[in-house]
Amino acid sequence: MDLLWTDFLNSMWHDWRGSGRSEDRLEKPAWLERFTATWNLNAPLPLQPEELDALKKLRTLLGRMAENVVAGFLLHPDDLQQLNQAMARSPVTRQLVRTDGKYRLELVPLRQDWVHAMADIAASFALTLAEGDDGRIRICDNPHCRWVFIDSTRNRSKRFCDDKLCGNLMKVRRFRARKQSSDHAESGRGQKE
Numbered sequence: 001m002d003l004l005w006t007d008f009l010n011s012m013w014h015d016w017r018g019s020g021r022s023e024d025r026l027e028k029p030a031w032l033e034r035f036t037a038t039w040n041l042n043a044p045l046p047l048q049p050e051e052l053d054a055l056k057k058l059r060t061l062l063g064r065m066a067e068n069v070v071a072g073f074l075l076h077p078d079d080l081q082q083l084n085q086a087m088a089r090s091p092v093t094r095q096l097v098r099t100d101g102k103y104r105l106e107l108v109p110l111r112q113d114w115v116h117a118m119a120d121i122a123a124s125f126a127l128t129l130a131e132g133d134d135g136r137i138r139i140c141d142n143p144h145c146r147w148v149f150i151d152s153t154r155n156r157s158k159r160f161c162d163d164k165l166c167g168n169l170m171k172v173r174r175f176r177a178r179k180q181s182s183d184h185a186e187s188g189r190g191q192k193e
């Protein structure tokens with residue numbers, strides 16, 4: 001399951017096959033178009049250099065916080081403060097609106113730009129913790145992949161971003177490693193006898 005903040009963190013793409021290649025998709029216009037459209041972010045493109053810079057800083061912060069949560073650590077107070085600052089930079093007002101015969105309370109941003117989009121991204125992460133879903137945050141167990149996702153399985157057992165891709169790849173690697181070490185053991189025995 002993708003959330004705004006996991007989609008954002010995964011803008012730093014690592015080749016899960018282990019080639020060592022990576023790609024910063026915050027620098028790819030097509031990725032940014034898709035990202036802003038998916039999450040209805042009212043933020044102008046192309047990015048200005050200072051906006052790209054701020055987004056990368058926020059990504060580093062959220063990445064560190066997600067890693068801490070996954071490792072079972074408490075969030076560092078400085079990180080918490082920075083997250084709160086990112087949300088505080090874009091104030092919102094409340095507005096009661098009526099559509100299709102129903103009332104809805106909406107949070108209306110006072111600004112519509114990347115500062116507000118970043119507050120939304122930070123708030124999406126904050127909400128995951130506030131709703132008690134911190135135990136569902138995962139970083140793919142394939143060390144080359146590091147894809148961040150929310151485990152929505154009932155028994156919270158999902159270890160890979162994709163069982164067919166990363167899951168199979170790791171299974172094959174574990175099998176080969178086991179075979180190699182047993183082959184070594186075999187040949188070692190052979191020499192001694």
Ligand SMILES: [Zn+2]
Binds near residue numbers: 140142146147161
């Ligand atoms: Zn993966």
